[in-house]
Amino acid sequence: MSKKSFVDAIALDQLRESYVTCVEVAGRIVAITRTAEGVNAFDGTCTHADFQFVTSRLAGGCDIECPMHGACFDAVTGEVTEGPADAALPKYDVRIIDGMVQVSADWADALQTDWGIASK
Ligand code: FES
Numbered sequence: 001m002s003k004k005s006f007v008d009a010i011a012l013d014q015l016r017e018s019y020v021t022c023v024e025v026a027g028r029i030v031a032i033t034r035t036a037e038g039v040n041a042f043d044g045t046c047t048h049a050d051f052q053f054v055t056s057r058l059a060g061g062c063d064i065e066c067p068m069h070g071a072c073f074d075a076v077t078g079e080v081t082e083g084p085a086d087a088a089l090p091k092y093d094v095r096i097i098d099g100m101v102q103v104s105a106d107w108a109d110a111l112q113t114d115w116g117i118a119s120k
Pocket of ligand 1: 046047048049050051066067068069070071083084085
């Protein structure tokens with residue numbers, strides 16, 4: 001079993017409750033939500049037609065809404081709550097260390113390997 005890599009995404013105190021906050025993490029947009037259920041992170045690209053999300057208030061208080069065609073995704077699970085998207089958002093593991101939100105970033109491992117700087 002491989003050990004997951006976590007990468008700094010954003011300071012916890014910069015996350016507004018009931019918002020989706022979009023940040024670039026190791027070259028990819030990640031959509032981070034903060035709700036009463038906690039902090040969750042998803043791939044920041046809509047599964048309908050690859051539009052990148054932007055920081056915005058959660059629709060209805062609990063959904064990430066794509067500004068392109070209006071698809072909605074649950075802010076805790078990433079499941080589709082309203083079309084036209086029909087696939088959930090990929091979800092990343094999250095941990096909070098010393099006030100910093102970190103997300104699991106398998107793609108960052110791939111980048112490091114491609115660049116030849118990953119430890120063997
Ligand atoms: S690109 Fe998001 S709903 Fe179409």
